[in-house]
Amino acid sequence: MSWTDLAVLALLGAGLAFYGAGSLGLLRFPDTASRLHALTKADNLGLGLVALAAALHWGSLAVAAKIALVWLFAVIAAGITSQLLARQARLDGTRSHRDGVQP
């Protein structure tokens, strides 16, 4: 096993660990917005590390550029959707507070 393979394995393992931590946060955090923190941030980093592993594994600049773009698009999509979901969570929270309902 070469050093590259080891690095690929380490990056993959770290990436999966962040996905795991993100999912754990989704289960453990108490409210919608906190859960969004876990999903967006930990998964962005997890995907980034898995993408790095893939780029290193195939070892070509073209593939690395493609993977970097895929990561960037995923981060942009996560940035937009998390804002939309957080806004809705904020509105729901305000509404249930006003109506005296526990969120």
Add this chain to the structure above:
Amino acid sequence: MRLASALNRSVIFALLWVTLTGGSADALIYGGLAVAAATLLSLRLYPADQPGIVLWRVAGFLPRFLADAFMGGLDVARRALDPRLPIAPGWVRAQLTNRNEAAGVLLGGVVSILPGSLAAGPGDAEMDVHLLNVTRYAADGMQADERRVLGLFDRRIDSHNVANG
């Protein structure tokens, strides 16, 4: 202005297409159609007279953004794994200095990458931000982030400043 903008954007979309597909010669017709459609849609969604993003400034922005993404993921993973679950979540309302919606959405995205904060989209020169630890909020950090994001745009962004009405 509009033509320059259309050209700029189609070059960017063409580069994206080549990078994503490999840009083989027998697929050029599809690529051309996709680039034309993307450029038209882009001009419709974000017209050429809107404040533009200066590409070379994005290059200066990226290292910090990547470091933030790393720290943000690390921070939330640490909290999720800690048995004591060290979070004190809550909302704050941050005041912004600029009303431009595109800049606001971009700022929201950047803020949501940072450790501990998540934006709920821009309002009218303000933004609701959710914090994992609401006791640690620093308004000047938010202002610095807004300055960095506004610094990506060309001068037309200044006309959206709150101070200019």
